[in-house]
Amino acid sequence: MASAAKAAVEAVQDGVHKLGLKESKKKDAKAPPSAKELFRAAMTNVLERRLFFIPSFKIYGSVAGFYDFGPPGCAIKQNVTQLWRQHFILEESMLEVECPAVTPEAVLKASGHVDRFTDFMVTDMKTGECHRADHLLKAALEALLEDPKAGLTPEKKTEAEDVLARIDELDSIGLGTALTRYGVKTPDTKNDISAPFPFNLMFRTSIGPKGDAVGYLRPETAQGIFVNFKDLLYYNGGKLPFAAAQIGQSYRNEISPRAGLLRVREFTQAEIEHFVNPDDKDHPKFESIQQLKPLLFSQELQTNETKQPEAMSLGDAVTNKIIANQTLAYFIGRTYLFLVGIGISPKRLRFRQHLPNEMAHYAADCWDAEVECSYGWVECVGLADRSAYDLRAHSDASNQALEAYEKFPEPRFAQVLVAKPEKAKIGKLYKKEGKPLLEKLDNLSQEDAACMKKSFGEGKPATVSAGGRDFEVTPDLLDIQEKEEKLNGRKFTPSVIEPSFGIGRIIYCMFEHAYYTRQNNEDKSVFRFKAAVAPLKAAVFPLVQQPEMNSTARSISAALTRAGLANTVDTTGTTIGKRYARTDELGVPYDITVDRASIDGDGSVTLRERDSTSQVRVHKEKVAAVVQQLVSGELTWQNVLDTFPAQQPAAEEEA
């Protein structure tokens, strides 16, 4: 590795996050690569060479946005999803489901994806190449602001900065105006570009042989949970709160994917939908996480002078109404524990609250777990209180009540609205099509009835969605009376709190936080993976190529395998130093070397720990059990150093 790269790796190890939130973009091709870019290049070189991940379909020239996980990457992904399953599904008794990726149009029409899951695209007027409008505008504005020769007046500068800050809010007209105003061209060809137009990011297909049933590959796993809400509530004995979860592939046909594993067209999500009574969002286990102090980057901190996140206890954050409720804060705490547990550095992890303009109109509160890496701060987990939006949308579109029932401890007497549809009139007016309307009016919620009564009072008709269309309902079609009633309980649409994890992004950031090079040798790359995450837990080396040593190595390997520990045997007979270096690159935490003494002497083998490179002698019959205890956390390496005789590494071993 060149020493510039070495310096870069060290800078990042020392905490490149101090450099600020945003890395300045290099527009000038001749500018030297930044420290972060050198770090990333050095690490990616190891990741691709050792097949952690590689571009898919390489022998056919690859396709942007698709990656394969090779053997070590695949093992890490398995480990991370299994840890996620243990941490969330098992420990919280969540209901796991698995739904197909191919999804009929009706589901994604109801969820809003068919109409609104779009990015704005522009095309090169000569070549037809496609680009994301916001990406082009952003790059152009950043180049303009950084160019000393641009000679911007202070007013022009402020204006450009303003547009840059508001890019995410711009619609097609706003984007088009800005692209024209700043004379944006295609970056490579310098050709004119088209006006921006929305491009739906879902992969489209058709289901069945007739070709008339449109389907899409799901853009998120969440919808599979929502459409099963009724069954899941029943499975849970009709009781709230409960959470359902799904781990699976999602698909987004990105316009021009870059940024490696961070923006891909097929990726693994792990999503939780926690259904809760909107009047009671306390969490029974809140106490267990309220002392945690993650970095919180609230709306206020983002808009005040310092613009820096602050470590704050989750208990205080809820008390001071910074986080909307206990359940949302509980999941922030559990997410923090999960991410730190798999190796994300807590100093480079923050929870950023959505600003009012980022938040959907229905959302009660929204936080992103952002992890700092060489690309800047990357959203890895979204945590949102989506109120009743999703269940209502599917209820309206499918005409199925998606509600829970709450029994009151004591009956209550209350003024209730009783709505009586005029069946004959509705039938005459809408014929067959009126059927879903009638069903809907027969099961009107109190909120809806109140809303309609208000409209009628103002002399206006009410609009009711049913069976996929809108109906105008006038007072002669629906009689609404207020009555006092004894209520034993109430039906309501639950709120949903949704933690949504991007597994690939988390793994990529974890790679960056784990990567370093040896102080004494910059060519030696190491991943300091936690043992639970590491692709292999141990490697076994016969010191030289010799049948007895090979056979002892294989026995140790078999014992490790029986204990469920992935491992490898390297019988190449290469120098031990080289074999250590090879397994360090894979992040293998423990190496076991079989030598002459293991066969003829005291039967001991060398056990070496990856990060300290320190070594002890352990009996060959015992070593698998020791590694198992190290991996499960029953033993620390310090315990092992205190228990077993040390072995001084030969000079060449760690050279």
Added chain:
Amino acid sequence: MASAAKAAVEAVQDGVHKLGLKESKKKDAKAPPSAKELFRAAMTNVLERRLFFIPSFKIYGSVAGFYDFGPPGCAIKQNVTQLWRQHFILEESMLEVECPAVTPEAVLKASGHVDRFTDFMVTDMKTGECHRADHLLKAALEALLEDPKAGLTPEKKTEAEDVLARIDELDSIGLGTALTRYGVKTPDTKNDISAPFPFNLMFRTSIGPKGDAVGYLRPETAQGIFVNFKDLLYYNGGKLPFAAAQIGQSYRNEISPRAGLLRVREFTQAEIEHFVNPDDKDHPKFESIQQLKPLLFSQELQTNETKQPEAMSLGDAVTNKIIANQTLAYFIGRTYLFLVGIGISPKRLRFRQHLPNEMAHYAADCWDAEVECSYGWVECVGLADRSAYDLRAHSDASNQALEAYEKFPEPRFAQVLVAKPEKAKIGKLYKKEGKPLLEKLDNLSQEDAACMKKSFGEGKPATVSAGGRDFEVTPDLLDIQEKEEKLNGRKFTPSVIEPSFGIGRIIYCMFEHAYYTRQNNEDKSVFRFKAAVAPLKAAVFPLVQQPEMNSTARSISAALTRAGLANTVDTTGTTIGKRYARTDELGVPYDITVDRASIDGDGSVTLRERDSTSQVRVHKEKVAAVVQQLVSGELTWQNVLDTFPAQQPAAEEEA
């Protein structure tokens, strides 16, 4: 459950497989359902009611061929795939990969799927409804042969039976002729049908925003492994044999899917590609499985008089050349151990060899693991020696050498063919398009060179595929000379042995083999899942609703969770008998009941085993550890009965 259903369940439990290979089809709507159909209906009722699996998108009316796994089904699927991973990937040190489902056309063109992955379809001439041609023909012929009023002459009968036996071999013309000859109509409408035409079963989509890059959802996971062969061989240090594996979703747009989980449009495959030197297909661990005696249904046994499979040791099967080689037999043995290990009854599992007309021209040998269930014998695993077909196909299409190198122990002297392309002539003739041809000719294998030399000798030009097109090569474009050369080794295309598992089918058959009803109460359904497969390992019941019992139950649950054992607490206070019945339906192997004595007495709880329904008293602090040892297999239930004091169940508990 009606007593007819009860009888059916018992018949199946008693070994309905004795009834014969094929179940007679009920064509008459008024005919009573068969024992197998009643058994299936009773079991499916439980499976759907308890959300093992349910039709997807139910609130939108469902779409044929898509199923969701609900919480217990999802847990079982997780357990089965993790067991598969341990049994194959970990124990055999396979290289696991994970590739995208969205696949560019070039890959599936090379594999043959774009051109040949089709079923023949006919449409209803009036309604346009689509049907599989072979299914309609089969149903019509079976109805004809079973209809006593059809009055078939012996000749006609033999002819119909012949066609029925050969349906899978018929091409579109053959199918069309037969459909016309037997006057087949659409079953429901009795309308005329169209001539059969091929329908490609892949879901088609387009990749990227321009809409011109065709992609498909992969119809199998195997291709992702083949296209990565070069990198995987490098990862394995260039050495053969090695195996790569992939677990993931595959997609087939079936024309009219039926048969529940057995024929779905999206499903999970677990596929292994074992790459091996074609000259040496012995397996180093063959000894470990050669004594196993699975039911083998060889070509000979299928075509002789008895038509019955026979139990035979795998060692004998290889020695007698019934199974082509040790490696294929080794995987048959490992597959047998896996399937029996997760709960498939060995008596209802057979390995059926493909008949010559079923086997692809390139296949060296092919066996299916078939499991008997209420639908008959169902293919759950395919085990094929596919020789070098797949790697050759991708090598030809991508113009990349996909070969391994074998170093000879001693150098060999041999006559080799040296091919020298006439670059200038080729350039002049084919211009730019000749580039892939030149590359190919520069790297010609000995087999290909020999083949071309033969053509030239016969005065014929040779056809060479390169860069996706065919070239005609004449002797003036390529000079081929025979020379003696010293060879240190050779390049060759490895053979591939492919075990391919359909996880959903295996799970469905496992459900059938696990399902029974209590002898004393036909309403009580039980799944006798193996503990490792069971969705929950234990349920904890406070005997009555009481804070101290609830809190003890929660402590036990937390201890189980810490041990990684999925569990549930049922605090409903319903009778213990009802709670046992509920968990029996989910196949939970162990129930723990907390009562007065657990709090005020000796601190013991009741531990009950699902299948024997016998109970013992174990101390509440110890019970989680006992369950853990039972689940891991360290203890048997008999050990527990011998160690702990028995408790007589109250009469009503198992009523």
